Amino acid sequence: MILVPFHTTYFWLVEEFAAASDSSSCGFTEDRQLPDAPIISIIDDDDSMRCAMKSLVTSLGLRVHTFRSAEEFLKSPSVDDTSCLITDVQMPGLSGVELQNLLLARARHMPIILVTAFPEERMRNRAIEAGALGFLSKPFESQMLIKLIEKAIATGPKN
Amino acid sequence: MPARGATGALNEQQVLLATLPPSLTQKRFVLAVVLVLFAAFCATLPFVTVPVGYIREFIPAYATAMFVISSITSALLFVQFSVVHLRALLAISGGYLFSAVMTVPWALTFPDLFGETDMTSTTWGLLSRLWHLGFTLSFIGYALLKDDDATERWPRRSVSFLVLLGAAGALVVLDNIAWLATTSPLMPSALPVSMLFERSQSYWNGALLLFTLVALVLLWSRRRSVLDLWLIVAMFGLLIELCLIALVGRRYVVGWYAGRAYFLVSSTLVLAILLSETALLYARLARSVVAQSREREARLMTMDILSASIAHEMNQPLASIVTSTDAASRWLGRPTPDVEEVKAALGQIRNSAYRARDLIGSIRAMVKRDGRNRARLDLNDLVREVLALLGRDLQRNRISVEFELDESVAPVKGDRIQLQQVLVNLITNAMEAMMENKRPRILRIKSATHDPHGVMVSVADTGPGIDPAVANRIFNPLFTTKSSGMGLGLAICRSIIEGHDGRLSVSSAAEGGSVFQFVLPADIAP
Numbered sequence: 137m138i139l140v141p142f143h144t145t146y147f148w149l150v151e152e153f154a155a156a157s158d159s160s161s162c163g164f165t166e167d168r169q170l171p172d173a174p175i176i177s178i179i180d181d182d183d184s185m186r187c188a189m190k191s192l193v194t195s196l197g198l199r200v201h202t203f204r205s206a207e208e209f210l211k212s213p214s215v216d217d218t219s220c221l222i223t224d225v226q227m228p229g230l231s232g233v234e235l236q237n238l239l240l241a242r243a244r245h246m247p248i249i250l251v252t253a254f255p256e257e258r259m260r261n262r263a264i265e266a267g268a269l270g271f272l273s274k275p276f277e278s279q280m281l282i283k284l285i286e287k288a289i290a291t292g293p294k295n
Numbered sequence: 296m297p298a299r300g301a302t303g304a305l306n307e308q309q310v311l312l313a314t315l316p317p318s319l320t321q322k323r324f325v326l327a328v329v330l331v332l333f334a335a336f337c338a339t340l341p342f343v344t345v346p347v348g349y350i351r352e353f354i355p356a357y358a359t360a361m362f363v364i365s366s367i368t369s370a371l372l373f374v375q376f377s378v379v380h381l382r383a384l385l386a387i388s389g390g391y392l393f394s395a396v397m398t399v400p401w402a403l404t405f406p407d408l409f410g411e412t413d414m415t416s417t418t419w420g421l422l423s424r425l426w427h428l429g430f431t432l433s434f435i436g437y438a439l440l441k442d443d444d445a446t447e448r449w450p451r452r453s454v455s456f457l458v459l460l461g462a463a464g465a466l467v468v469l470d471n472i473a474w475l476a477t478t479s480p481l482m483p484s485a486l487p488v489s490m491l492f493e494r495s496q497s498y499w500n501g502a503l504l505l506f507t508l509v510a511l512v513l514l515w516s517r518r519r520s521v522l523d524l525w526l527i528v529a530m531f532g533l534l535i536e537l538c539l540i541a542l543v544g545r546r547y548v549v550g551w552y553a554g555r556a557y558f559l560v561s562s563t564l565v566l567a568i569l570l571s572e573t574a575l576l577y578a579r580l581a582r583s584v585v586a587q588s589r590e591r592e593a594r595l596m597t598m599d600i601l602s603a604s605i606a607h608e609m610n611q612p613l614a615s616i617v618t619s620t621d622a623a624s625r626w627l628g629r630p631t632p633d634v635e636e637v638k639a640a641l642g643q644i645r646n647s648a649y650r651a652r653d654l655i656g657s658i659r660a661m662v663k664r665d666g667r668n669r670a671r672l673d674l675n676d677l678v679r680e681v682l683a684l685l686g687r688d689l690q691r692n693r694i695s696v697e698f699e700l701d702e703s704v705a706p707v708k709g710d711r712i713q714l715q716q717v718l719v720n721l722i723t724n725a726m727e728a729m730m731e732n733k734r735p736r737i738l739r740i741k742s743a744t745h746d747p748h749g750v751m752v753s754v755a756d757t758g759p760g761i762d763p764a765v766a767n768r769i770f771n772p773l774f775t776t777k778s779s780g781m782g783l784g785l786a787i788c789r790s791i792i793e794g795h796d797g798r799l800s801v802s803s804a805a806e807g808g809s810v811f812q813f814v815l816p817a818d819i820a821p
Contacts, residue, residue, distance in 0.1 A: 182611045188618035195625035253610035274614030278621030
């Protein structure tokens with residue numbers, strides 16, 4: 137079976153890409169980051185999307201930390217210095233919405249932007265009610281993401 | 296080859312004996328039983344008056360057997376009644392209950408069991424006639440009531456009351472009979488009654504024969520269900536008994552014993568059939584319930600999740616392409632364009648595009664997956680399976696199903712799951728098309744041989760039909776007229792059918808609505 141429900145197994149190509157690319161390196165974006173800029177954390181299990189977002193956000197002159205899973209992010213020091221978190225919703229392990237709830241429970245009040253390739257009205261409402269800054273459906277307009285990030289930085293981390 | 300039309304709504308009618316139309320095999324079986332009974336009757340005729348002698352055990356054994364058989368038959372029929380609430384079933388069930396309770400006083404007053412007197416003889420004769428009369432009348436009642444409109448069915452609430460009433464009625468009759476049996480020989484006032492009965496014996500016999508014939512004719516002319524056929528057998532057995540008894544006119548001869556034996560045999564057969572059909576239907580129901588829940592899961596896993604999964608997987612590379620494009624143009628738009636970043640972004644775009652291409656390729660491969668799961672299969676069976684699986688949905692949406700399956704169509708070679716998926720999809724579409732219908736919601740499914748070596752299956756609905764302007768686009772992926780849905784269903788259906796070297800097409804039905812039909816090549820045996 138090549139195609140299976142997305143929440144149990146992953147498309148084989150994704151796995152191949154995952155094996156080929158390193159989560160910490162996406163092309164050349166690495167060296168372009170300014171040392172004192174606010175940190176934007178991006179969590180997405182899809183490598184191409186994670187790198188694309190990293191490139192876009194870096195082009196704004198911001199520092200970007202990327203993670204493949206919510207767990208990876210939670211273990212990292214970025215939990216404490218992130219100015220804005222961009223996270224995918226459907227991921228192996230914790231979902232974006234679960235991560236949002238967990239951060240709330242741990243009183244880490246950072247602005248959160250959720251992105252998903254499988255939008256669902258109920259999920260969107262829940263996320264917004266829980267205080268998400270935005271909820272974007274893939275593919276989204278980059279300008280929307282940029283606006284949300286700018287808004288997040290203007291507000292600053294709440295803790 | 297002429298098509299054997301099987302038309303009917305898919306509902307409780309096809310599950311309950313009282314309403315289930317008999318199959319050809321069942322009809323033949325009943326005919327065979329009737330012929331055997333008749334042959335046995337004819338074979339007995341030359342010897343009817345040959346004396347056998349008094350067999351002490353015969354009447355008690357016969358009465359016990361009849362009591363047991365009649366009570367169980369009555370209970371089974373009560374169960375049927377409690378499900379469909381047809382008054383006819385209550386009548387026939389009451390008849391069997393009456394028959395069961397009558398055997399007790401009938402056996403107790405048997406003259407040679409407790410001493411022969413004029414009184415016991417008369418009482419016994421009278422009881423025999425009463426028993427048969429009540430039994431026959433219940434059959435006539437059944438035949439007259441059986442075609443009652445469903446709207447006249449009695450409300451569910453009063454069922455238990457009716458059951459009690461039926462039982463109580465039968466018991467009252469029993470009490471009176473017992474009273475008559477035990478007291479009348481001692482009461483002079485009963486004498487004229489018994490004399491009257493003695494004199495009118497032949498009228499009684501004639502009337503009973505007439506009633507039995509009426510019941511038979513009524514049942515025959517109104518026969519529709521499996522139950523009807525077996526009740527005819529029961530009546531036929533009774534008719535033979537009455538004929539033989541009327542013919543011989545005295546006890547302990549071949550005819551006297553044989554008549555009762557035939558009635559016992561026919562009653563046992565009716566009970567056996569009721570039991571076996573009930574067990575079979577139960578098994579079929581259990582299977583269909585299991586299949587239904589399994590299919591429900593499978594369907595959730597397939598069409599809906601498949602579409603969602605495709606959408607999800609497709610949106611990932613698309614999103615990556617869009618974001619990378621914007622990132623690239625931002626890097627280019629800097630005072631000093633960052634060519635390396637642009638290159639990296641372009642690389643991402645190319646990879647994502649390849650990924651989308653591979654994804655589409657894998658969908659095609661999945662649909663076209665050849666050979667491995669292909670087997671010879673009968674499309675009619677597949678249609679029936681899918682209808683059984685979707686039965687609950689169809690019923691809930693008040694859609695009646697008419698199917699006209701040509702049983703002579705050749706088998707095809709195909710992937711059962713994929714073809715089932717096509718049918719589920721076409722039927723679900725038809726169902727959804729009729730959701731807003733003011734006019735009758737009818738789903739018509741047909742199978743036929745398609746020239747020269749093909750098998751055709753069509754699914755027609757009475758929905759609004761398809762706008763001719765979009766008719767040639769509906770099989771395109773992502774084309775949809777529904778407010779929800781990915782528009783992948785028909786595209787995948789067509790892909791599956793074409794993967795089987797077949798054709799899927801759509802046309803408008805003569806009386807409105809649309810007809811989807813596919814033709815698959817017949818699998819001619821080597």
